[in-house]
Amino acid sequence: MTTVNDAQPAVITARHNDNVVVGDEIVRHRRATRLMHWCVALTFFIALFSGMPIWSPLFAWMAALVGGMNVARIIHPYAGSLFFIASVVQFFHWLADMRFRDDEKGAWKPSRLMAYMRWEENPSDDQGKFNPGQKVFFFSVCLGALGLLVSGIIMWFPLYFPPLVRELGILLHDITFIFFLVGIITHIYLGTAAEPGTFRSMTRGTVSRRWARLHHPGWFRDVTNKKE
Amino acid sequence: MASQTLEIKRSSASMWGTSTGIRSLPTVAKYVDTSTCIGCKACEAACQEWNDLKRVPTSQDGSYQTMPELQADFWNLIKFNETEVDGELNWLMRKDQCMHCAEPGCLAACPAPGAIVQYANGIVDVNPDSCIGCGYCATGCPFDVPKFHAKTGKMAKCTLCVDRAEVGLEPACVKACPTGCLSYGSKDDMVALGILRVKQLKDAGFKDAMLYDPQGVGGTSVVTVLKYNRPELYSLPADPHVPWGVKVWKQVVRPLGVIAGFLTIFAAFGHYTKYGPKEPPSDEGRAA
Numbered sequence: 001m002t003t004v005n006d007a008q009p010a011v012i013t014a015r016h017n018d019n020v021v022v023g024d025e026i027v028r029h030r031r032a033t034r035l036m037h038w039c040v041a042l043t044f045f046i047a048l049f050s051g052m053p054i055w056s057p058l059f060a061w062m063a064a065l066v067g068g069m070n071v072a073r074i075i076h077p078y079a080g081s082l083f084f085i086a087s088v089v090q091f092f093h094w095l096a097d098m099r100f101r102d103d104e105k106g107a108w109k110p111s112r113l114m115a116y117m118r119w120e121e122n123p124s125d126d127q128g129k130f131n132p133g134q135k136v137f138f139f140s141v142c143l144g145a146l147g148l149l150v151s152g153i154i155m156w157f158p159l160y161f162p163p164l165v166r167e168l169g170i171l172l173h174d175i176t177f178i179f180f181l182v183g184i185i186t187h188i189y190l191g192t193a194a195e196p197g198t199f200r201s202m203t204r205g206t207v208s209r210r211w212a213r214l215h216h217p218g219w220f221r222d223v224t225n226k227k228e
Numbered sequence: 229m230a231s232q233t234l235e236i237k238r239s240s241a242s243m244w245g246t247s248t249g250i251r252s253l254p255t256v257a258k259y260v261d262t263s264t265c266i267g268c269k270a271c272e273a274a275c276q277e278w279n280d281l282k283r284v285p286t287s288q289d290g291s292y293q294t295m296p297e298l299q300a301d302f303w304n305l306i307k308f309n310e311t312e313v314d315g316e317l318n319w320l321m322r323k324d325q326c327m328h329c330a331e332p333g334c335l336a337a338c339p340a341p342g343a344i345v346q347y348a349n350g351i352v353d354v355n356p357d358s359c360i361g362c363g364y365c366a367t368g369c370p371f372d373v374p375k376f377h378a379k380t381g382k383m384a385k386c387t388l389c390v391d392r393a394e395v396g397l398e399p400a401c402v403k404a405c406p407t408g409c410l411s412y413g414s415k416d417d418m419v420a421l422g423i424l425r426v427k428q429l430k431d432a433g434f435k436d437a438m439l440y441d442p443q444g445v446g447g448t449s450v451v452t453v454l455k456y457n458r459p460e461l462y463s464l465p466a467d468p469h470v471p472w473g474v475k476v477w478k479q480v481v482r483p484l485g486v487i488a489g490f491l492t493i494f495a496a497f498g499h500y501t502k503y504g505p506k507e508p509p510s511d512e513g514r515a516a
Contacts, residue, residue, distance in 0.1 A: 054339045054362065056482055057241040069340050070381075073360035117499065119506045158363040159376060166367040167473025174477055178485035182492045189496040196505050210508040 014205030019129070019223050025206040026223055028129075033093065034202055040090050043083035044184070050076040055174070077156040080148060087145035098135045107132035129219040140183060147176040234394050238346040240338030255330075255350035256393055257415040258402060261425055261453040262462060263434070264409035265321040267292060267306055274404030275304035275325075278389060298324060300377035303386040304401055307463050313456055322452065322462040323401070323410070326373045326386035328352045330446030333470035336478055337368025350415065350449045351390045356382045370445060370468035388449065415449060422451045429455060444469035 010022035018030040029037070050072035053063035063069045103126070106112070115122060116133065125131075130138070154161050154169030161169070191198045197211040212220040235251060272294060276283065281301045286294045293308045309320040332352045338344040343358035344365060354365075354374065361381040365374040374383045389399035397403075398412035411421060422439040429437035438457040441447050444467050452464070459466050 054360070056486055057339075057341050058486060060241075060341060069358070069360050073362055117503070119503050155362075158367060163367055163372075163471065164473070167471050167477070170364070170367065171473055171477050171481060174481045174485060178481070178488055181485065181489045185489070185492040185496060189499075193500055194496075194505055196507055214506070214508040 010206045011204055018205070019219075021209075021223055022206070024209060026209060026212050026220070027205055028201040028207045028212075029205050031205065034205055036086070036090055036093055037202055040083065040086040043079055043086050046079040047076060047083050050079055051177070055177070077152060080152050084145050084149045087142060091142045094138060097129055098138045100132065100135060101128065104132045104135070108136050126218040127216045128222070129216060131216065137183060137187060140179070144176050144180050144183075147172055148180070151176065234347040234349060234351075234390065236345045237348045237350075238332075238335060239342050240335045240344040241341040251348065253348040255415040255449065256388070257328075257350070257413070257418040257449040257451055258388065258399060259411040259413075259418040259421050259451055259453075260323045261409040261411075261422075262320065262322050263425075263429060263437075263453060263455050264407050265306070265323065266407055266409075267308060267319075267321045268406060269294065269306055270404040270406055271323060271401035271410065272302075272304050272306060274400040275386070276302070278392070278400035279303065279387070298373060298375055298385070300375040300380075300382075300384040303384070309461060309463055311461050313458075313461065318456075318461075320455075320462050322464065323450075324371075324463070325401075325450065326352065326388065327371050327445070328386075328388055328449035330448070331470065333368035333370055333445065333474060334365035334374055335368075336470055337364040337474045339364055347390065349393065351388045351393060352449075353387050353390055354383050354385060356380070356384075359383055368470060368474045370465055370470065415447075415451075418451050422453050425453045429453070440464060442468050 008022075010025040010027060013020060013022050014027040014029075015031045018027045018033065020027050046066070049062045050066045052059040053061070053069060053072055054076065060069075063072045066072050066075060103124075107125075112122070113133070151169040151173035154166060155173060158166050191202070195215065197207055198215070201207045209220070209224075212223070235253070275281070281303070284295070284299060284302045287296065289296060291308045291310065294305060295302065298305050303325055305324045307322045307324045309318075309322065311318055311320060328351055330350065332344070332346060335344040335346060335352060339362060340358050340360045343355050343360065344352065345355060346352050359382045361376060361383060363374075363376055363383065365383055366372070366376070374385045376382075377384050389397070389401075392399060402410040402412040411418065413421075419439065419441065422441070426437045426439050434455045436455070436457040438454050440452040440454050440459055440462075442465075452462075454462060454464075
């Protein structure tokens, strides 16, 4: 636990320190973390809006957001490349926080997942800074970014690859993206409407004590350094 | 894409074409008799000239062939295959160009609405206005025909001279052919001509003569008479079909993905409706 000057507002502290208590607030994500997250998100959305109209004509309207199909085709690989670079930075930035604890093994079983989605309290849960679901999502995103990169390079330069490789590349890109789509919709839902107070941790950087105790009791205990 | 008057039967990345179905247009086809081709390349020159394609550098690869394969600005290439058949040297020439499949793999793979169209008369055409140059059509084509033009960023290929076809003229290559090995007309007529020629060849001793009109792609609007029933001798695929990867992608993976995406959104709304937000019990003190 870092000692901080309680005299300055939490949002100032949140520039450089996280996992610290400032008054009623706890700093969850320091500025570097938030910048990194939004770099990943921004590049993802540019790639999304330029990729989805090419994926299916059902989303052809998205092409208007980036300036048409031709522009979409041109910027998509670059946006995707930037997304991959941002994801690599994110991977190393968060890797230490995302290690699974021994008692978290099996926490992503469907039954446990359903119980979580029903907001059921499980006395044995003692979520640290990130819960097992978040960790699974983190590693899925990293793996997905790699899959999208590899298949994306094949699709970017199709003339350099034999037809079968191109077919497999397109399939891999599509399947990876579909998992991404489902994951990202869930991620956005949980981070905004479903769990109030969460979104603020990625904007202002801070959460309330109540939020921390509810969602991440283990982390709350660590940062406040006292047993609840 | 040169035609503005032909009705469109099918259009890429679109639910349906623009065809009213009122006009009765026969499927047109080109007939190629490889057994009477003399390899003069008049068709190559005529194609370049009619389509205003610039002169393209040729390459010398130890054969008479103009270049190894079709290019974005070279749509008609006579392939010279020197090969041994039944212990005899054969010089098998074959006219390589877009086959204008009835079930075009390029159109199936194309993601840009209207970039590849199939007219009511069966001609498959690239519309550069809508083409985004992604190259999916090259992946979808079993004949490796559509080529990427690096300067324009568009795909290009033989149009079966659609601008001539729509006013009732034969394609430029057919017009130029000096031996009559090329012919043009309705698909039915060209198939009949092909069957007749195959019979002639069989009578003349070529027992394996065949008409190449591969059904794996629904038949093609280029029917080719071959002396030997081994299309691969002519650098033609024996059983061409739209690649399975393209079919799985467009007919299985993509619809499932769209459904999965919308289901997830519905599930999120349903979840919120049933369980609402996860908020801490209100009586817990802020002072904790």
